[in-house]
Amino acid sequence: MSEREHRWTMVIDLDRCTGCQACVVACSVENNIPVVGEDEVRMGRAMHWIRIERYWEGEYPNVRARFIPVICQQCERAPCEPVCPVFATYHSEVEHVNIQVYNRCIGTRYCANNCPYIARVFNWFDPQFPEPLNEQLNPDVTVRRRGIMEKCTFCIQRIRRAEEMAEAERRPLGDGDVQPACVQSCPAEALVFGDVADPNSRVAKLVRSRRAFRLLEELGTEPNVIYLKGGEAHVG
Amino acid sequence: MASKVTRRQFLKISGAGLLLLSGCTANLQRPVWMEPYVRAPEETLPGEDFWFASTCRMCPAGCGILVRVSNGRARKIEGNPAHPLNQGRLCARGQAGLQLLYHPDRLRHVLKRTGERGQGRWGRTTWEQIVEELAQQIQGMAPERIAFLTGLLPDYQATLVARFLKGLGAPPAVVYDTQAAFDGRVVLEAASQALFDVPVLPIFDIARADVVYAFGSNFLETWLSPVVYNRAYGRMRSQPGVRGMLIAFAPRLSMTAANADRWVPVPPGTEGLVALALGKIIVDEGWDKSNAELRGFYEGVDVGAVAQATGVPAEELVQFARRFAEAHHPVAMPGDLLAGSTNGLEATQAVEALNLVLGHLGEHGAIFLTPSPPSRDLRKVPVSPFQAVRELVDRMAAGEVDALFVLGANPVYELPAALGFTDALKNVQLVVTFASMMDETAALSDIVLPAHTYLETWGYEFVSPSTDRLIVSAQQPVVRPLYDTRDPGDVLLALADKLGGKVARRLPWPNLVHFIQTRLTSLQLLEGNIAAQDAKTFWAYWLQHGGWWSKEQAWQVPEPSQNLSAKRLLVPSPEFDGEASQYPLHLLPVPSVTFGDGRHAGLPWLQETPDPMTTATWDTWVELNPATAERLGVKHDEIVKVTSPFGEIEAVVYVFPGIHPDVVAVPVGQGHSAMGRWAEGRGANVLRILAPRTVPSTGQLAWAATRVRVTKTGRRRVLPRLESNIGVDRARERGVVPG
Numbered sequence: 001m002s003e004r005e006h007r008w009t010m011v012i013d014l015d016r017c018t019g020c021q022a023c024v025v026a027c028s029v030e031n032n033i034p035v036v037g038e039d040e041v042r043m044g045r046a047m048h049w050i051r052i053e054r055y056w057e058g059e060y061p062n063v064r065a066r067f068i069p070v071i072c073q074q075c076e077r078a079p080c081e082p083v084c085p086v087f088a089t090y091h092s093e094v095e096h097v098n099i100q101v102y103n104r105c106i107g108t109r110y111c112a113n114n115c116p117y118i119a120r121v122f123n124w125f126d127p128q129f130p131e132p133l134n135e136q137l138n139p140d141v142t143v144r145r146r147g148i149m150e151k152c153t154f155c156i157q158r159i160r161r162a163e164e165m166a167e168a169e170r171r172p173l174g175d176g177d178v179q180p181a182c183v184q185s186c187p188a189e190a191l192v193f194g195d196v197a198d199p200n201s202r203v204a205k206l207v208r209s210r211r212a213f214r215l216l217e218e219l220g221t222e223p224n225v226i227y228l229k230g231g232e233a234h235v236g
Numbered sequence: 237m238a239s240k241v242t243r244r245q246f247l248k249i250s251g252a253g254l255l256l257l258s259g260c261t262a263n264l265q266r267p268v269w270m271e272p273y274v275r276a277p278e279e280t281l282p283g284e285d286f287w288f289a290s291t292c293r294m295c296p297a298g299c300g301i302l303v304r305v306s307n308g309r310a311r312k313i314e315g316n317p318a319h320p321l322n323q324g325r326l327c328a329r330g331q332a333g334l335q336l337l338y339h340p341d342r343l344r345h346v347l348k349r350t351g352e353r354g355q356g357r358w359g360r361t362t363w364e365q366i367v368e369e370l371a372q373q374i375q376g377m378a379p380e381r382i383a384f385l386t387g388l389l390p391d392y393q394a395t396l397v398a399r400f401l402k403g404l405g406a407p408p409a410v411v412y413d414t415q416a417a418f419d420g421r422v423v424l425e426a427a428s429q430a431l432f433d434v435p436v437l438p439i440f441d442i443a444r445a446d447v448v449y450a451f452g453s454n455f456l457e458t459w460l461s462p463v464v465y466n467r468a469y470g471r472m473r474s475q476p477g478v479r480g481m482l483i484a485f486a487p488r489l490s491m492t493a494a495n496a497d498r499w500v501p502v503p504p505g506t507e508g509l510v511a512l513a514l515g516k517i518i519v520d521e522g523w524d525k526s527n528a529e530l531r532g533f534y535e536g537v538d539v540g541a542v543a544q545a546t547g548v549p550a551e552e553l554v555q556f557a558r559r560f561a562e563a564h565h566p567v568a569m570p571g572d573l574l575a576g577s578t579n580g581l582e583a584t585q586a587v588e589a590l591n592l593v594l595g596h597l598g599e600h601g602a603i604f605l606t607p608s609p610p611s612r613d614l615r616k617v618p619v620s621p622f623q624a625v626r627e628l629v630d631r632m633a634a635g636e637v638d639a640l641f642v643l644g645a646n647p648v649y650e651l652p653a654a655l656g657f658t659d660a661l662k663n664v665q666l667v668v669t670f671a672s673m674m675d676e677t678a679a680l681s682d683i684v685l686p687a688h689t690y691l692e693t694w695g696y697e698f699v700s701p702s703t704d705r706l707i708v709s710a711q712q713p714v715v716r717p718l719y720d721t722r723d724p725g726d727v728l729l730a731l732a733d734k735l736g737g738k739v740a741r742r743l744p745w746p747n748l749v750h751f752i753q754t755r756l757t758s759l760q761l762l763e764g765n766i767a768a769q770d771a772k773t774f775w776a777y778w779l780q781h782g783g784w785w786s787k788e789q790a791w792q793v794p795e796p797s798q799n800l801s802a803k804r805l806l807v808p809s810p811e812f813d814g815e816a817s818q819y820p821l822h823l824l825p826v827p828s829v830t831f832g833d834g835r836h837a838g839l840p841w842l843q844e845t846p847d848p849m850t851t852a853t854w855d856t857w858v859e860l861n862p863a864t865a866e867r868l869g870v871k872h873d874e875i876v877k878v879t880s881p882f883g884e885i886e887a888v889v890y891v892f893p894g895i896h897p898d899v900v901a902v903p904v905g906q907g908h909s910a911m912g913r914w915a916e917g918r919g920a921n922v923l924r925i926l927a928p929r930t931v932p933s934t935g936q937l938a939w940a941a942t943r944v945r946v947t948k949t950g951r952r953r954v955l956p957r958l959e960s961n962i963g964v965d966r967a968r969e970r971g972v973v974p975g
Contacts, residue, residue, distance in 0.1 A: 015479070016470040018456045018495050019848040021829060025331040028841050029312055035840040038854035038918070041956035046844060046853070051958060054494075054851055056893050060861060061501045063893045065494035065849065118962050130340045132718065135309045184314060187325040187466030231479050 006173075007096045007197040007224065008154050010183070011206040012069055014230035016190035019052050019067035023182035023191065030155060030181035032141050034127030047121040049152040050182050066230065069191070071182070072119040072152035073215060073223030074098050080111035080120065088149070096224060097154050107147035116216050120151045154193075155180035175201040280308045289316055289782030291697050291709040293690035294329040294336075295415065295832055296388040297461040298697040298707070300782045301326065301333075303714040310334055310691055310715050315463070316782045318765070320705040322463040328830055328845055330463070335839040336689045337718070341912035342672055343686035344719035353667075354680050363722060363730075366683065371734035373666060377638045379405035383628055387413035387644035390711065392695040392752055394617035396725045396743065397643065400732060403742030410624045411617060414650040414833035414904070414923060417937045419460050420575020420584070422621045426934045427570070427584040428605060431592065432794040436606045437701040438588065439791055440569045443468035444475065445601035447563035448482045449514075449556075451507040451587045453571020456492040457848075458827040460701055469495065483556065485510050486573060488824055488859070488901050489894025491848040500556075501896050502546045504822045504940055505810025507574055508583025512807055513542035514557040515590055523561035524593045529801040533589055536804070545809075560590065565601030567591060572827065576940030578811040581933045586805050597794055604791040606701045611758035614698045614708060621935025625651065626928070632660035639666040643724050648676040649908065649921065650833055652937075654882040655928040670724040673838055676910045686721040688713075693723040694748045696755060696783075706790040708759060709783040723748055759784045813927030814881045814943030821864070823880060823944040824901040825922045831905030834923070837915040838908075847903060850890045851958035856919030858946065859892035859901040868946055875951040878902065880944045882927055885920035888955045900946055 027033065027050045036045055050071045057064045078098050080089050088104035089111050091097075112120040126146045129137065137143060140157040144150050155178075162177040175194050183191040194203035203226075206212070211229040214222075285306045292299040292313070300319025304312040313333050317324030346366045351357030374382065384397055386409050397409050416422075425435040437460065442448050455465040472480035484493035485500045485507050493499040502510060516537040518524055524531070543550040560566045568590035574583040591603045609615055625647070631637050633656060640661070651657045661667060661680055669681040678684045695711035725748050732743035745751040753775055760774045764784045768774035778784055812822065827833060830842040837843065843854050850857060858876055860868070870876055874889045878900065887902060895901055906919025927942040 013470075013474075015473045018466055018469060019491050020456060020462070020466055021328040021845050021848060022326060022331060022466075024845050025328040025841050026326070028844075029331055029334065035844045037844075038956050041844065041853050041958075042954050042961075044961045046846075046958060046962075048844075051962065052846070052848065054849065054959065058893075060863070060893050060895075060897070063489065064499070065489060065894060067494070067848070132338045133335065133340055135338045136311065136334045138311050139306055181312075184324070185326050185331060187322070187327055187463045188470030189325070189467065190470060231473065 005094060005197055006195045008074070008159065008178070009194065009196045009203045009207065010071070010154070010180070010225045011192040011203050011228060012225065013190045013192070013206075013228040014066070014068060015211070015228060016188045017052075017067050017069060018188050018190070019054065020187060021052060022185045022187055023050050023069060024048055024052065026181040026185035027152075029136070030138055030141070031153070032137050032143050034123070036125075040124070045122070045124055047123070047150070049121070049150070068227070070117060070119065070215070071225060072098060073117050073221065073225045074154060076222035076224065077220060079114045079116060079219075079221060083110040083114045084108075085110070095156070095159060097156060099156070100149065100151055100153065102142055102144055102148050102150070105148045107149065109149065111149055116219055116221065120149055123148045123150065282307060288712060288714040289710065289780060290691070290714060291390075291695065291711040291783070292326065292330045292333065293390060293711070294333050294836065295458070295462075297321070297463065298699040298709050299326060299330060299463050300709055301330065302782070303691065305714055308715060310337060319707075319709070319782050320703055320785050321461070321699055321707055321709070323467065325463050325467055327463050327466070329832060329836055329842065332836065332839050332841045333691065335841055336672065337691045337715070339673060339838060339912060341674070341838070342719065343674060343684060343721070345686060346720070347684040347686070349682045353682065356679065358684070363720070366685070367727070367730045367734055370668070370683070371731055373639065374404070374731070374735060380407060381636060381638040382406040382641075383631070383637045383639070384409035384641045384643065385625070385628060385645055385647060386411050386642070388416050388619060389644045390690070390695045391614070391616060391697050392748065392755070393644070393725050395755075396728050396751065398617050399742045400728045400739060403732065403739030405738070409617070410628050411620045412622060412625050413645045415458070415827070415835075416619050417575070417622060417939055418458060418572050418827045418833060420572055420580060420936065421619045423575040423580045423584055423934050423936050424570070426581050427588055428794075430581075430585055431588055431797055431800065432605060433797045434605060434792070436608075436792075439604040439606060439701050439703065440567050441468070441601050441604060442480070442567060442569070443471040445472060445565045445567040446475075446478050446480050447560055447566040448472065448480060449560060449566070449568040449590070450482060450484045450486075450492060450496065451511055451568065451570050451583070452486045452573030453484065453569055454490045454492045454573070454827070455569065455571060456495060457490060457829045458832060459572050464703060486571075487822070487896040487899045488826070489849070490826070491829065494849065494894070499894070500548060502548060503896060504573070504824065504899060505577040505579060506546045508579055508586045508807035509542045510546055510548060510553070511568065511583065511586040511590055512537050512805060513539045513553045514560060515586065515593055515805070517554055517557035518561045518590075518593055521558070521561070524595070530589075530593050532801060533593065533803060533805045561594060565596065565599065566594065567602055573824075573940055575936060576938060578929070578931050578938045578941050579808045580931060580936060580938070582805070582807045586807050589805055592796055592800075597796070603794060604704070605794050607706055607790045607792050609698045610706050610708070610762055610786070613755045613758055616698055616700060621930075622937035623930045623935030626655065626930060629655055629657050629660045632664050635663045637664050639668065640664045641668045641670070642677050642681070643670040646675045646677050646835065648680055650923055652882065652926040652928040653924040670727070672721070673912055674910050676908065679910045685724065685727055686719065688717055688721050688723045691715060692717040692721070694752055696752050702791070704789045704791045706786040707783060708756070708785070710778050710781070712779050725751070756784070763787050810941065812941050812943045813929055816943065819880065819943035819945045820898070821944050821946060822899045822940070823878065823922070823926070823942045824899055824940055825926065826901050826903045828903050828905040834905040834908070834921070837905050838912040840914045843914050846958045849894070850892065852890065852955050853958070854918060854956050855953075856885075856887040856903060856906045856922070857890040857955055858887045859890050859895050860946070861895045861897040861899070862891050862893060864897050864900070865889060865891045868948065870948055873952055873954045875949045875953055877947045877949055878922075878925070878944050879947065880925040880927065880942050882942070883925040885922060885925055886949065887920050888953050890955060900944060
């Protein structure tokens with residue numbers, strides 16, 4: 001197994017994101033995310049690993065709405081990590097991804113309280129997949145039980161699979177070989193994923209954009225999710 | 237599976253192709269098989285994924301998909317990167333298709349009513365018996381008293397239905413569903429006919445346009461081919477050296493309008509007037525150098541009057557017109573909301589005419605037209621206007637229909653209640669519904685024929701509207717059928733066989749696969765993505781690649797009609813049902829990015845997906861302008877009654893800053909009384925209270941032409957939404973749970 005260091009990064013181009021929700025469903029399908037139902041959503045317990053926040057700006061008639069997809073920012077200095085008493089959440093030095101180990105998690109929810117991006121979701125109940133809905137489950141991803149914290153993994157199963165394929169074919173991992181489910185589905189091609197450690201990758205070029213910024217940058221969490229500012233244009 | 241070509245044979249065929257390519261057939265004396273004696277079920281190798289190319293049927297667009305199948309189960313649907321329509325991308329609905337297949341409330345057997353209609357008492361029977369019985373019943377009926385009502389079916393089904401009815405001597409099927417009405421397909425086709433002499437759907441090359449004006453359009457949400465337009469939108473924003481600009485004219489800040497650089501709110505039904513004024517200014521200021529003969533278009537247009545009617549100041553109209561005229565590649569696109577107005581055809585023409593006057597036709601970033609199918613065999617069955625449904629309902633009510641077959645549509649849910657479909661149904665002796673779930677129409681039927689989902693069956697689709705290619709998309713089963721279901725096409729073939737005579741001659745194929753193969757023979761000779769010497773190899777490649785598409789650009793460059801020079805564009809004032817004094821607000825039903833016209837409300841993934849603008853899930857809401865809400869004295873989460881002259885619904889208020897004060901918007905999709913555990917008894921169905929008003933020029937349903945009043949009920953229900961409501965432990969802070 002090649003232990004070349006990867007620095008997996010997602011670039012989210014807000015000028016392209018239309019808010020269409022394709023990523024939200026794609027993520028749910030890929031990662032066996034449970035549907036919690038009306039009452040639980042009302043209590044803020046929807047379990048999507050990616051959500052599109054919508055912000056109003058201005059008042060009628062000069063009103064705008066902006067969309068920002070938010071996922072786990074895979075921080076280099078993640079506030080969720082040091083508070084976990086059982087090391088269920090830790091930083092992978094190889095992939096630079098923030099890992100959640102489900103069978104270590106004891107459900108203290110400290111990590112979620114400490115996450116400034118509100119990226120973590122908690123299984124308040126066992127997930128329900130009435131038969132034959134269980135057939136839809138992705139065999140590569142664990143189904144989490146009650147009392148477990150979870151969050152976006154950058155589709156770690158897809159990273160691993162792509163690495164294994166490259167290894168088997170004795171070739172280096174190419175740019176674009178790894179595509180998390182959200183990136184793959186994004187109809188407007190607003191999401192781009194890749195390895196910034198590879199200077200020729202698309203993300204490495206995009207993160208150098210003048211439009212690049214990070215969410216809550218001032219907190220010093222050093223996220224590996226980079227946003228590109230939405231463009232402005234004025235008429236008349 | 238009804239096919240004569242099994243997977244194993246398919247693999248052999250592909251293998252033979254490879255051998256030929258590698259040129260070693262000459263040395264091969266006899267085949268050598270390396271296979272274990274214990275054979276695993278076909279297509280399963282534990283732990284190994286199989287990927288099948290097919291076509292998405294969650295909406296009529298026809299995107300190419302790849303389905304990941306492991307251990308005989310479909311696990312994930314992804315866009316097919318090779319498919320020229322969606323190029324590997326897929327929308328929220330397309331992603332959720334697995335739940336159609338694995339829904340626990342799917343129909344599993346042929347059902348025959350045992351109690352009264354609608355009582356929900358059913359007996360089981362076999363396919364053989366029901367085909368026999370239906371054949372007998374049909375033989376005893378006068379053919380003109382047999383009717384088919386279908387939604388926008390995949391081409392293979394639509395063609396089989398058409399041939400079946402022709403063979404019987406019965407009237408052609410009424411092809412209508414609410415998605416088609418929202419798309420405004422008949423309106424767009426009529427507009428193309430009027431301007432370009434061909435009744436086909438337009439394609440807007442916004443990816444390469446530098447200025448896009450969208451009139452009443454939700455092209456990023458549900459309109460015609462949303463994945464294509466999302467992709468094109470993304471590219472429009474980052475062209476080399478150019479950031480394309482989008483301006484939206486519409487009464488509501490839809491998701492599409494929210495992505496615009498500028499949203500210009502106008503009263504409903506006046507978008508066409510704006511387009512007229514822009515054209516008038518362009519002509520008057522002399523921007524239209526090459527097209528002097530089209531000046532008659534704008535004779536008599538009064539920009540000041542348009543400013544008055546739309547609330548857009550005249551000087552702003554001038555700026556919009558100049559901005560459009562100055563652009564290198566401007567394009568103006570009409571949208572769904574135009575088609576919902578009584579002046580839809582005229583407004584659509586006025587918008588498309590903007591593309592004509594500046595003479596950019598044929599350049600990139602302009603308007604193009606969907607090409608004709610590559611062969612007669614692939615011709616599409618035309619979509620019917622709402623007027624055809626009205627006529628069918630009238631015939632049913634008058635007792636002139638003995639048997640009604642419903643396929644791919646849910647008229648009991650989706651038609652305005654005032655049309656009287658449900659009552660008219662009582663005068664029909666025999667109602668047969670093909671469905672994969674017990675929907676509202678199936679529940680009122682005599683016989684329910686359980687259908688395969690699109691992931692269990694074969695098919696083809698000539699994609700329309702397409703991109704710049706001709707596309708014949710392939711559909712194939714990715715898993716074995718879960719239950720004792722059949723494709724409606726196969727049922728018709730069996731029925732035809734049983735009936736014999738003319739019908740059997742019209743449908744001579746033993747099964748769907750044979751039929752589809754005959755449709756494809758002409759493609760084999762054309763230059764495209766796949767080349768094969770014989771039909772079997774072509775079939776194998778066609779399935780493997782997910783379809784056939786042309787190598788060359790194939791979209792049509794529109795040719796202005798000869799009659800245009802004498803033409804004057806007139807956009808009449810929109811008309812609405814309901815007295816303004818009693819019903820002061822305009823009702824805008826909004827097609828949903830997750831449920832479409834309501835057909836996908838049964839899928840839990842889509843129920844829990846937030847609406848992009850309100851972030852609401854699982855319920856129906858009423859969008860009110862803050863000023864309107866204040867005048868009515870209502871706040872977020874209060875239940876209000878929305879009353880039209882044709883009925884009333886109750887839903888939860890969402891105070892929506894992006895809506896014209898005279899307009900209320902209600903999303904389409906909820907309010908089901910059937911369709912499984914996740915859809916039933918939730919929210920309200922706004923389609924029921926629409927005026928069943930037909931626009932005479934096109935026969936289209938004017939679905940945005942109903943007036944309503946909104947009244948308080950004093951009750952409250954918290955709308956389950958994401959906004960201000962995220963995070964594990966925040967419910968207590970919000971006071972949702974005591975604590």
